[in-house]
Amino acid sequence: MTPTAGSGTAEKRHPVARASSPARMPHPRGIPASPRPNGPRPALLHPRASRRRLGLLRSPGIVAVVLILGSLLAVGAAQAYLVSGQVRLARLDQILSQDQRQHRDLELKVAELESPARIVHLALHDGLVEPPSITDLPQVPLGNPVTRHADTSALPASATAGKSSAPGAHGAPAALKQAGPGAPKKPEG
Amino acid sequence: MAVIVVFGALAIRLVMVQTISSGAYASLGEAEVTSQVPLPAERGAIYDRTGELLAMSLPRTDVIADPLIIHHAASEAAALAPVLGESVASIEAELTQHSGYVVIGRMEDEQVTSELERLGLPGITFSPASERLTPAGALAEPVIGQVNADGQGIAGLEYQYNQLLSGSSGSEIVQMAPGGIPLPGGSRVLRQAVPGTSLELTIDxxxxxxxxxxxxxxxxxxxxxxxxxxxxxxxxxxxxxxxxxxxxxxxxxxxxxxxxxxxxxxxxxxxxxxxxxxxxxxxxxxxxxxxxxxxxxxxxxxxxxxxxxxxxxxxxxxxxxxxxxxxxxxxxxxxxxxxxxxxxxxxxxxxxxxxxxxxxxxxxxxxxxxxxxxxxxxxxxxxxxxxxxxxxxxxxxxxxxxxxxxxxxxxxxxxxxxxxxxxxxxxxxxxxxxxxxxxxxxxxxxxxxxxxxxxxxxxxxxxxxxxxxxxxxxxxxxxxxxxxxxxxxxxxxxxxxxxxxxxxxxxxxxxxxxxxxxxxxxxxxxxxxxxxxxxxxxxxxxxxxxxxxxxxxxxxxxxxxxxxxxxxxxxxxxxxxxxxxxxxxxxxxx
The missing domain is CATH 3.40.710.10 (DD-peptidase/beta-lactamase superfamily)
Structure with missing residues (x-):
């Protein structure tokens, strides 16, 4: 520290107290004295000790090591997170694959069960036989229903025997009216 | 002096291998351990006009043996037989063929495939494939057509619309040991397959x-x-x-x-x-x-x-x-x-x-x-x-x-x-x-x-x-x-x-x-x-x-x-x- 004019005077007067009571030093002439703070005196600094700590931190080697270790730790953690995510993804993929496979199996099973050949086979097995012949009901225009009287008049006498609700009776008259010649006049060429 | 010359030559060769020719050698080495597995695309289905399924594909896994690198056929056959449900003798006969590619099984059940994979047998690999099924039997078969063993349409609509139905195959490149076992931590390049398009026919x-x-x-x-x-x-x-x-x-x-x-x-x-x-x-x-x-x-x-x-x-x-x-x-x-x-x-x-x-x-x-x-x-x-x-x-x-x-x-x-x-x-x-x-x-x-x-x-x-x-x-x-x-x-x-x-x-x-x-x-x-x-x-x-x-x-x-x-x-x-x-x-x- 470069001694000033003021400090030189203070050392002469009280050399022991130069470092511990600098506030008591008289102000240099011509410089107005700052007002003394009323609060407690701030803690004193130890410049030499501060310089030592900053020196450690400023050492590039140590910083590098810290950074590398930190990075490695972060990479390790990220890797672990990534791997655990991949494992979970693989499991989900596996579950998805199994479900898709199951869906396809079920789709195939449903298609096999709905196969017309299988249904007909089962129906026949259960006694649902096809009728030897089917009588189709004629189209009846709305507002102009065919009366039963008209129906039976077209039938031969034997047709009216038995129950009136006999199947085929409703379709018979129109069918008889439409019945064509049956056998062809000529075979084809 | 001679030692210096020898070391000099070695140093030059080392530099050449490590720098100038490094790419070629690296790819040669990689080719030794990498294997490309084709991933077949799932073939599109064929439906009738009401949505009834007429033809569909189900994935399966082909179990493939490479007898040229199998040195203990008897022991491998003994391990495979109970899983494949075949006799040890028949599998051993397949494993001793003079061929590098023998299909010893077509697995439809994934669990069986996993069980085989867990065995980790050298020379045994698995290839994804698919099987074409017609749930309605032979109904309209001449119209629908057929596919061959590779899943490609060869007749009928299967052939006519093969490009649509086939989709686009993918592939997986994995690093494997010479024994056919995937290397742990090895690189893996996956190109997903694109499934095929399905057809809805006018057929009832x-x-x-x-x-x-x-x-x-x-x-x-x-x-x-x-x-x-x-x-x-x-x-x-x-x-x-x-x-x-x-x-x-x-x-x-x-x-x-x-x-x-x-x-x-x-x-x-x-x-x-x-x-x-x-x-x-x-x-x-x-x-x-x-x-x-x-x-x-x-x-x-x-x-x-x-x-x-x-x-x-x-x-x-x-x-x-x-x-x-x-x-x-x-x-x-x-x-x-x-x-x-x-x-x-x-x-x-x-x-x-x-x-x-x-x-x-x-x-x-x-x-x-x-x-x-x-x-x-x-x-x-x-x-x-x-x-x-x-x-x-x-x-x-x-x-x-x-x-x-x-x-x-x-x-x-x-x-x-x-x-x-x-x-x-x-x-x-x-x-x-x-x-x-x-x-x-x-x-x-x-x-x-x-x-x-x-x-x-x-x-x-x-x-x-x-x-x-x-x-x-x-x-x-x-x-x-x-x-x-x-x-x-x-x-x-x-x-x-x-x-x-x-x-x-x-x-x-x-x-x-x-x-x-x-x-x-x-x-x-x-x-x-x-x-x-x-x-x-x-x-x-x-x-x-x-x-x-x-x-x-x-x-x-x-x-x-x-x-x-x-x-x-x-x-x-x-x-x-x-x-x-x-x-x-x-x-x-x-």
Missing amino acids: APLQYVTDQALGAEIMKSHATSGTAVILDTRTGAVLAMANLSVDKATNQLVEAPSNLASTQVYEPGSVFKIVTFSAALQDGIITPDTMFTIPPDLMLAGWRFHDAWSHGTIQLSATQVIAQSSNIGTIEIAERLGADRLARQITAMGFGRPTGLHFPGASVGIVNPVANWSASAIGSTPIGQDTGVTAMQVVDAMNTVANGGRFVPPHLVRAIIGPDGTLHRLPEAKGRRLFSRTTASELTRMLEQVVIDGTGVKAPIPGYSVAGKTGTAQIPNGHGGYIPNGYMATFTGFAPAENPVLTAVVTLDHAWPPYGGSVAAPVFSEVMRYALHSYGVPTSPGGGITGGTPRLVPFTASVPDGNLTGYVPREPAVPGSITTSSGSVTEGP
Whole structure:
């Protein structure tokens, strides 16, 4: 520290107290004295000790090591997170694959069960036989229903025997009216 | 000094290996440990028009052995046998083959595959593959087609739409040890496969089944060698059913035909071809339905004698009666008035000698002689369906043109495609073209109704519906300028309801007996159309049908818990008696 004019005077007067009571030093002439703070005196600094700590931190080697270790730790953690995510993804993929496979199996099973050949086979097995012949009901225009009287008049006498609700009776008259010649006049060429 | 030189050389070589040639050596090393596994794309499925599954693929895993790097075949066989469910000896025999690629199993169960993978056996690898399945059995198989062992379509729609159905294969590049074991932590490059597109057909599976059954029953009953039946949606041209059946000569069993006969089999159509002659004559005003013709017993043309299928003297027939009774001589008289050029133009216009629009693999365009090549007698043979080769698909297309009021509607088999994401895209329907006027079609329809009322097609009526149709019975060429003795192709094609057509169909039977289209093909038409019309809820014709199609009724009695029920049921119409063909006299059975 470069001694000033003021400090030189203070050392002469009280050399022991130069470092511990600098506030008591008289102000240099011509410089107005700052007002003394009323609060407690701030803690004193130890410049030499501060310089030592900053020196450690400023050492590039140590910083590098810290950074590398930190990075490695972060990479390790990220890797672990990534791997655990991949494992979970693989499991989900596996579950998805199994479900898709199951869906396809079920789709195939449903298609096999709905196969017309299988249904007909089962129906026949259960006694649902096809009728030897089917009588189709004629189209009846709305507002102009065919009366039963008209129906039976077209039938031969034997047709009216038995129950009136006999199947085929409703379709018979129109069918008889439409019945064509049956056998062809000529075979084809 | 020498040591320095040696070390110097080594240093230079080291630098060269590590810097200049490092890339080449690195790739060589990588090639030693990397392995590319193909990932086959899942093949698209095929559905019918209602979403019923007709064909689909299921993934499987092929277990592949490389015997060249397996050193302990016996121990590996012992480990594999219980998992594969085969004997140790058979697996050991496979593992000791002098080959680098032996498929020792095709696994459908993923658990079994995982169990095999856990064994970690050297020289055993796994390859993903797929298997094509048809849950409805052989239903419509000639139409759907087949795939080969590699999952590629080789016939039918599987072949036609192979590119769409196949999708795009992926691959996986993994690092593996020489023993075939994946290296832990090794790099892995995955390119996902893109699944194929699915098809939604116009085929109606239940109708296809009924058509198969009816056609098959008639084939067996008439001892035919094969048969086809096609049903079209009249307005759209959608193929609702396409049955192709044949009899296996070795076993005498009915089987699905090896190909789609309706599109690939060319035959002389016979009298069904008369609709071409009549449509042109009606369109040009050469005839009306009531135009009278004098029909002699026979007709000589360029030294060839033409006659009708039945013996008669000189008779008078109207144009309607000519087609209803299928008079060859009457038709030839009409063709002579029409002229060869006009007839040839009509043949081509109605789709004969041209692709049908289905573009089915192996489909034939038929054989149509250019008019310049017509012989002197061709004006007699061509209008009655000889000298021309057609497919059943072309015949039904021609009849569908009449049903559509003179407008040709291209047929189609695929209704929509379904993308891998499940999005359904309807395919646009092809535009039709008008071939003749609505009036002509209407007149021809009324004439064709007479075929079913009291002509050659009396076995084709559908109770409740009016039917228009045409029969055909043609000899089969032997390929040497003549015909096969007693070999006939029977055809019936028609549509219903006649006044408002909804469905058009064709039925053909090869080498049937009796040989007539009206005897063997017409009943099949009636049966399948009856089912189809009811199935689609088509209203019956006014008055219950104008074609007299309802057969005569016979009384019946049935026992029920509270007594007997009596009523009337229809019976089969009577059949024709004896007729004479160009090859001799034939008597139809009952």
